[in-house]
Amino acid sequence: MVQSRAxxxxxMRKGALEYCVLALLRDxxxxxxxxxxxxxxxxxxxxxxTIYPLLARLRQDGAVETSxxxxxxxxxxxxxxxTPEGKASLDFFSTEWQRFCLAVNGLLESGGxx
Amino acid sequence: xxxxxxxSDLNAMVEGYLAELAGxxxxxxxxxxxxxxxxxxxxxxxxxxxxxxxxxxxxEALLNRxxxxxDIAAVALExxxxxxxxxxxPVPVGSFTRWRHGLSNRVLVxxxxxxxxxxxxxxxxxxxxxxxxxxxxxxVQPARLPRVPGTPNLPxxxxxxxxxxxxxTQAQAEATLAAVGLNGAIQVVSSSTAxxxxxxxxxxxxxxxVLRRGTVDLTVSSGPLPPGTAS
Numbered sequence: 375m376v377q378s379r380a381x382x383x384x385x386m387r388k389g390a391l392e393y394c395v396l397a398l399l400r401d402x403x404x405x406x407x408x409x410x411x412x413x414x415x416x417x418x419x420x421x422x423x424t425i426y427p428l429l430a431r432l433r434q435d436g437a438v439e440t441s442x443x444x445x446x447x448x449x450x451x452x453x454x455x456x457t458p459e460g461k462a463s464l465d466f467f468s469t470e471w472q473r474f475c476l477a478v479n480g481l482l483e484s485g486g487x488x
Numbered sequence: 489x490x491x492x493x494x495x496s497d498l499n500a501m502v503e504g505y506l507a508e509l510a511g512x513x514x515x516x517x518x519x520x521x522x523x524x525x526x527x528x529x530x531x532x533x534x535x536x537x538x539x540x541x542x543x544x545x546x547x548e549a550l551l552n553r554x555x556x557x558x559d560i561a562a563v564a565l566e567x568x569x570x571x572x573x574x575x576x577x578p579v580p581v582g583s584f585t586r587w588r589h590g591l592s593n594r595v596l597v598x599x600x601x602x603x604x605x606x607x608x609x610x611x612x613x614x615x616x617x618x619x620x621x622x623x624x625x626x627x628v629q630p631a632r633l634p635r636v637p638g639t640p641n642l643p644x645x646x647x648x649x650x651x652x653x654x655x656x657t658q659a660q661a662e663a664t665l666a667a668v669g670l671n672g673a674i675q676v677v678s679s680s681t682a683x684x685x686x687x688x689x690x691x692x693x694x695x696x697x698v699l700r701r702g703t704v705d706l707t708v709s710s711g712p713l714p715p716g717t718a719s
Contacts, residue, residue, distance in 0.1 A: 421555025422554050423560040426528055427560065429527075
């Protein structure tokens with residue numbers, strides 16, 4: 375997680391992060407290392423290991439499921455896949471997030487109507 | 489240092505790191521702990537095969553990237569520290585952490601949080617912006633709105649219904665208004681019909697929705713003009 379001085383901002387990042395994971399799985403399954411790499415490149419995480427507890431939680435919640443696959447290089451890999459439930463959760467969040475961003479951006483830019 | 493010695497040295501660093509992680513995760517049930525440590529181990533294997541560390545400081549940089557064991561443990565232990573999902577606690581305004589709960593709850597709570605956040609933001613802007621558009625109506629979550637300091641019995645809704653104070657004495661009218669969080673701006677006028685000190689007119693009319701903590705206009709009778717005084 376990228377460090378932030380504002381605790382609220384850290385909370386928001388944290389809340390959004392798991393939906394970013396779900397979004398990365400929208401177009402097909404990926405293995406853990408790949409997911410972490412993407413989030414790391416997007417500067418959404420600094421400590422890569424912190425994604426794994428989050429993945430475990432998503433699996434426990436039924437948003438993702440996993441399967442082992444042989445790898446051409448190295449040991450077998452655990453692949454993560456979005457479940458229908460996870461997809462529904464992602465769709466819901468996407469809509470709400472857009473709405474939220476629009477509302478907040480509107481107020482941040484205009485300061486509200488006087 | 490030979491490759492063999494270096495290799496075992498680096499392996500020892502990884503094992504030491506993973507042992508420290510397992511220790512930090514000691515409160516987790518064994519199966520979850522083993523699972524998590526296994527995943528981190530695989531992650532390290534991947535990182536090592538991508539760019540093999542040449543020495544101890546390379547390996548140190550690699551492990552730093554994976555993160556401090558206590559940081560990883562903090563995320564993993566959050567679940568244990570949170571109350572059970574069945575008994576939903578009140579959602580703190582602006583907190584996104586509750587989205588972490590079970591999926592069905594997550595959806596509901598996510599929506600509720602977003603709505604509450606937006607309502608509070610919008611209400612705040614309306615209340616502070618003195619927009620004066622008193623007829624605007626929207627859903628209010630009373631419990632989420634800040635109370636006026638020092639007036640604990642005031643209703644906490646942003647919009648209040650203007651009471652009827654016509655015919656009341658000025659003191660009664662001010663008390664009636666204060667009870668719903670309004671102030672009266674008094675104008676004194678003469679009247680041949682209303683006793684001195686009673687409210688003749690009010691604006692807005694009773695039943696109107698008014699922004700709480702707003703000011704409403706009252707005219708109060710000073711009684712009839714003394715005889716002989718020009719009007």
